[in-house]
Amino acid sequence: MTIGAIYLGGDRCDFSLWGPTLDQVTLEILTPEPQSHPLKQDDGGYWRASLDSIPPGTHYQYRLNGDRLRPDPMSYFQPQGVHGPSAVVDHGAFSWQDESWRGIPLEESIMYELHIGTFTPAGTFEAAISRLRDLTALGITTIEIMPVAQFPGQHNWGYDGAYPFAVQNSYGGPDGLKALVNAAHQQGLAVILDGVYNHFGPEGNYSRDFGPYFTDKYQTPWGGAINFDDAYSHGVRQFVIENALYWLREYHVDGLRLDAIHAIYDGGAKHILGELSDRLAEFNQTASYPRYLIAESDLNDVRIIRPRSENGLGMDAQWSDDFHHSLHTLLTGEQQGYYEDFGSCQQLATAWRDSFVYQWTYSPHRKRFHGSDARDRPPAQFVICNQNHDQIGNRMLGERLSQLVSFEALKLAAAATLLNPAIPLLFMGEEYGEDAPFLYFIDHQDPNLVEAVRQGRKREFEAFHASGTPPDAASLETVNTSTLNWQKRDSGHHHILLNFYHHLIERRNNNPAIRLGDRQQIQPQYNNESRWFSVHQSQANHSIWVIFNFSDSPIQSPQVPTQTWTKTLDSSDPIWQGSGPTAPQTLKGSESIKVPPLTVVLYET
Structure with a gap:
């Protein structure tokens, strides 16, 4: 069904329009010539019509019960924004040239999260294409794009999407x-x-006028929950499933990152x-x-990724926030809120070995x-990071890690993320220490909604005991301030960090001992007082031993596992703008090494 x-x-x-509680629906063709066509409703609550003389690009809306004129909630394109008419799209017209593409296995993935609007100064899909070679040269295998479904105005993080099937017009629309x-x-x-799939945006979403897309049974941080288990929920479920498959089928995307599934409420016998x-x-049975x-x-619910045959939800992977939080607090010392x-x-040792720190254990927060x-x-079912859009943008001033810790600590963060057996995710600009913030921004047209966002952000930061006023989310300056400065990656410590990331990805x-699949081969050690952590991992005939010194003083490591080791990375080396290494190039037997402050050392066999 489509x-x-x-x-x-x-x-x-x-x-085809779902509106089970409507009494009358008329399709209003606006261009190229105005026409009106009453629709007929079938037993499933869908209103349908099949028409000739409708070329691609035709603008249309629906008149509901002879009164309200609304865009299509299932619109594929909103060329004039969330309040304007919908447009017919010919998905078969695009000339794809990826017939030989066969995807990237999750266990081989190195992900890179980007926001189209601030990834380049132009903020479009076309401009993003010009930067793809920089990512492949770095060693990135997968780009993860923040939401592109049509949102109000020109600028938004994307989580205020009002038309889940429509591609944002200001980014370049469907063809872009x-x-x-x-x-x-x-x-x-x-x-x-x-x-x-946990909420719709607050402006321009008229789905309530068409049917019971929402339920009052639950509440999310963004308002009423989407109706997955109340009366008429079958239509809403079909809407979401069709939307997910639509991106895979029509846009050839390799997968979906499902936002905040803890706010997807479904008490039915079969979760959405x-x-x-x-x-x-x-779908995958017939896919290439x-x-x-x-x-x-x-x-921290393992049922999310358990197979359907084991009564799980069957997701292929999930986030591990515990890794980020463990690493972030060691690097910054922050203890506010969930930190x-x-x-x-x-x-950190527990997160490295087990993915979750909290495993039905008491959480003080x-x-x-x-x-x-x-x-x-397996570790390859977990995505980890040292920063992402949430962890940066939900700070009042949007500070990246580069603004919170020293250059030496940035190297520790990079190594902890990229030497971990889980799937690493980088946030755009992280690889060269981008120091522009990533702030929260909107472009709502409703002044009352803009003010509500301002006040809501202020209350949110009060919970983190932050003083001052957040930057204006509705200001264009906030968007511009958050845009990447690509020229920085070519000089100074930014270029050194970029090379450091490239070296880590090469390692x-x-x-294969780094991205191993057997948790039994992960052997961590740590000392909370001296603030060091080490881990020994083996896979087939390959091994690594890596030690992190998070303290401001040198430390003496525990004995290295008995093997012949070659040092392949030392962040204190002058080539990485370090103060000078103290660990030897080779080790034989069970020796101990001296590790300078804020340093990571990697040995391999």
Whole structure:
């Protein structure tokens, strides 16, 4: 089944609209010539019509119950924004050139999160294409794009999307996104798209006028929850499943990152994510390569990634916030908000080995027990990072890690992320120490909504005991300030850090012991008082031993595992702008080494 305005070729188009509680629906064709066509409702609550003389680009809206005129909630394109008419799209017209593309296995992925609007000064899909070679040269395998579904105005993080099927007009619309995916595949990059199924944006979303898309049974941080288990929920579930498959089918994306699934509420016998997983499995049976579902969640719930045969939701991977929080607190010393649950080398060791620190253990911040044991799932089912759009942008001043810690600490963060067996994710600009902030921004047209956002942000930061006023989310200056400064990567410490990241990725790719799949081969050690952490990993005939000194003083390491070791990275080396190494180039037997302050040393066999 497909929904929306389905262009069939020859200027013929099928229109399908879900509106189970409506009494009357009229399709209003606005261009090229005005026409009105009453629709008929079927037993499933869908209103349908099949029309001739509807060329691609035709503008249309629906008149509901003879009164309200609304855009199509299943619109494929909103050329005039969220309040304007919908447009017919010919998805078959694009000339794809990725027939030989066969995807990137998750266990080989190195992800790079980017926001189209601030990734380049132009802020478009076309401009992003010009930077793909920089990412492949670095060693990135997968770009993860923040939401591109149509949002109000020209600038937004993307989580205020009002039309889940429509590609943002200011970014370049449907053809722009297809061109980006096409170019990425031709350059060996997979594309993960951010899908938002926990809420709709507050402006320009008229879905309530069409049917019961929402339920009052639950509340999310953004308002009423999407209706996945109340009356008429079958239509909403179909809407979401069709949307997910639409991105895979029509835009050739390699997978979806599902935003904040802990706010997707479904008390039915078959959770919507489980049903989506089943439908993806059907899709993959006839696809030329597998597509993936990756869940963002702070629940530490292993059932999210357990197979459907084991009563799990069947997601292919999920976030591990515990790794970020453990690393961030060691580097910054911050203890506000949820960071109060973290801060020790022991916790970083646990996150490295087990993915979750909280495994049904007591969380002081939550004041309850939290999490589950995920040790039976491979590390490649977990995505980790040392910063991302949330962890940066939800700070009042949007500071990146480069603004919070020293250059030596940035190298520690990079090594901890890229030498970990989980799937590493970088946030755009991290690789060269971008120091521009990534601030929260909007472009709502409703002044009351703008003011509500301002006040809401202020209240949010009060919980983190932040003083002052957040930068104006509705200001164009906030967007411009958040845009990457690509020229910085070519000089000074920025260029050194870029080379450091490149070297780490080379080590990761060349040694299977780094991206191993067997948790039993992860042997961490730590000392909370001296603030060091080390780990020994083996895979087949390959091994690594890496030690991190998070303290401001030199430390003496524990004995290195008995093998012949060659040092392949030392962040204190002058080539990395370090103060000078103290660890020898080779080690034989079980020796101990001296590690300078804020230094990471990697040995390999």
